[in-house]
Amino acid sequence: MSHTASSTLSVQLLGTLRVWSHDEEILIGPPKQRALLALLAIRLGVVVRREQIVDALWGPEPPATAANGVHTYVAGLRRALDPVRAGRGSGEVLVTRSDGYELRLPVEAVDAALFVRQREEARRMAAAGRPEAAFERLGAALGLWHGEALAGVPGPFAAMERVRLREMRFAAVEEWIGGMIAAGGSEEAVVVLNEAIVQEPLREKLRYLLMLALSRCGRQAHALQAYSETRTYLDEELGIEPGVELRNLHARILAGTVEGSRPPRSPQRETVPAQAERRSTAPTAAAYLPSHLPSRANVFVGRSAELRKVREMLTRESPERGRATPILAIDGAPGVGKSALALELAHESLDRFPDGHLYADLGGTSDHPLSAFDVLAQLLRNLGIQRASLPTDLDGRVMLYRSLLHGKKMLVVLDNALGADQLRPLIPQGSACLIVTSRQPQRGLVVRYGAHRIGLKPLDRETATALLLALTGAEQGTDRRSAVSRLAELCGCLPLAIRITAGRLLGDPYASPERLAALYEDPLTRLELLAVEGDDDMSIRSVITVSYRHLSEETARLFRMLCRTGLEEVGPMSPVQLMGITPTAAASHLESLTDHGLLEQTGPEEYRLNDLVRIYGAGLAEVRPQAIPLHTPRKLAITQDPDGRRIGGRVS
Template structure:
């Protein structure tokens, strides 16, 4: 926990983030109390003179979380990252000696493995990330030493490291070059043969093109004693580099147009901008998950934030629809997504590897150190996403209907949960999109309309379009139509992307069979608050199983979690659940659920609806078909 707080020194880390980081998916019931206990122990350790009732100055409580108020200059990982960034900048400017000086101050900050023997998903993720930074800095240092003719030092530096990281080809390239320049040609060739045998035995592959090219030049005597060749090789990345005739760098600009009348979300926009700025200062990738219910405006927020930040990412902006809930096609696999992204980066089709590891390595090599912004829309799962995250000062904005707790815990993603608009924002949106109607002159009717729309931006936009194109329909008639059949009325003919029923249906169809059945049975329930006890009665299962199914629906944002084991439907999702129960749940199952509920009614539980009201009627108002 100290490592987590120190990695975000000065920021407030919310209790939910701490729990995700420390326990991941194996959260004990006592997790919140455990966090408080850890905080108390940390305070005793880092502020031993602090009284039990004193607020303290280092570890403070704030905004539902905790913040370590420590200057970043006192955190060695931050100092290392800053020195590494300075070295990269100096090297790009041709200041090799200045870059070496920065690296020689950075690398001695290490004392063993970061987060050694510390359990938990955050520690595992940071251990891997920091080790990768350390290896990258070491490789840059070795390359700088070679450029200054300090070959023997590189041999000493890399000999042990190659043994510890046997599959890292760049280290072996550097050591081969250092051996050759030190007059040890035979040792360099022996190292290549051992590398070839290792890669064949461990991975079933051959060395990369850079290692092979270096080996051939050494065999043919095409390198002089300084390592200079007619076609001088350059140190490879882990994946190797494309020949110049197979890839021409481009600056993609793929962001779709912004939504007209985007209102609210000021808090979320400010938070995302702040997170990107903080990570950018540390030259690390920002991965932000924007999650929420169907129709709540996730994609619109992501695109507006991307537009806000576009100038900070001069190497380009990419957009990719991952089809997580597409009605027309299955979600993109990581392999398919990488192929699309590589094409967007102007990689020739013939140069795109066929396998997922090859595509991932090429993709990350091309983007290493680049300031590129991504919007990955409608993500399905972590397996689809992880290969798409580059290393370095990039920003990845992900929208999804699922919470993806594993990406938060294991990969350090930030999560921004979107709620429906406030009542005031809903009225503002209607007034903006339908300026010709006197929205503000009938506040009670408009409040009823926005409530029946559940304050969802998509539903409000459909209503605003109807107000604009059907001038003969009064606000009162519109409110009555919504009250009698909101789901039918909010369908948009011949445009599934703008239809609320279609939006809900895509989430529903993605549910496992047992979770989908629980969704339908809950649609029969007439109460406002759903507990695991209620769900267990409806589904005739144990409370433990019922809670797992409820958690799965909350993960998909088809239920809203109220805390303390209580849930409720969003208004329109509840209507849709009742509709699915009527259409999909067999009559015997409905009858059995009704009987169990009535049997429990005497114990204080609210019964099921005696009859599910159909929302599949056509509504005609003022001579118009209001569907």
């Protein structure tokens, strides 16, 4: 065997199929040729008959050209693996036999063959009373893996072989973790087991080892919780109970007779949240309960219809009724109170979700929204996963997140979402409930997941007045209701503007509703006053700007035009006359403005500009197309299209 052939080749099967020669990767060729190499490498040193190759590559119904195809792929492999072979000879790596072909390489050159050998060696070491050596050899064997075996290799043989190799891999993982626990590495084993169970949730041996490791760490509460989750999962997925070994271990944990177990740590030595380790006076100890909701608004007024709708939804789609994850999607204009409503609903519903409450601000209203990858890191950390144990890829984090929430009655609040791509990986499964807030309607959640959408509008004037009175104290407003009502109206009946205004009234001993209303009558002054210095989230101008920045250039131009006309109500033909565009284009622009919360749809073909939004838009860069006369607002208000529909709207 030449030095330039078999002694310098190495083949990777435990991951994407790759081949190296002299430490330089070489190309193997088309998919079927790669599949042939995988077959020969798996059967290393064994003659594979031609009919077996045909079955492996094409299945039970091969094409008439299959036999010729085998010859073609064999020739291609020889050129790739042994380019210096003499003439058209058989070569030293891929050898022709009477009825087939044999790949001749050392075991060390094919990772799958080396994995099998090292695992067998580890078993012999363990049987000979050398557990430390067995543990190290198993670790070396598992270190050969680089992902799913035969990734990307086509054909029925590769599909079956992937299943066989995966089974061998996780059997080795179980043996290796068993050695880790026996050597006193239970805490390290817990981390590895959590990741392994995400990939193989039905392997009871992994769950047995997790319960054992947790118990030996002194975390009996977590061990019991792991059993409960396993029982629920097996029942939901397969309709079966845990096996005898799991049930026996569960009984031993309850009885406190698990060998090698430590008692729960004292409070002075706790290294995880106290709730996770503390003994309970209940029959079983309480596990770590994540609770990360921000506080609700100190005063909440109105939204009774929305609250009633959600209560009905939670009752109708409770986990006990076997429904999928209930999803509530709240959308609306900037400052309309989406987050306040979401948190009010969340705090009101805490008792429905005894397993915990998660919250994340997705930053969709900022210049730098979070990626799903980063949000999952935050959520997993809140669920008790250590930073060092976080999966390094998105799919891994999604699987771990959904696995941890599986079967649990948890509430997840995702505030300020940007869109479907950001949200999709964050949707839990099973018994959890999800509340999402966003400026744009999340129609994808409605279509794909059956989400319940609530489109928030500004408060009516009476409710807005009641909110301002409640925030400032009823005794101040009883004899000044007219001024307070006018002040609420000047706030556009937006809850954010009303809360900022209440802060001004409470923070200035000389302020009064009458004086502040007089200042608000000037539009530019009003926008300047509706802000809390140093807090962009408490600034009407800032929150509207975020939506404006997301508009296309032409939609932004239309927005400025509409605001400068002074129109309060807008018809479907307004953009047509203002910009000279088609009705179809006009409808698209109006939909975009509505989706970004800059225009409120009040009917099938009726829209309204909130007063504060209109003031903001009118104060942007000058837009004076010559085709628009100075009296355009009045003309638009009375113009009709050929079908008699109103084009413009009422002039304020």
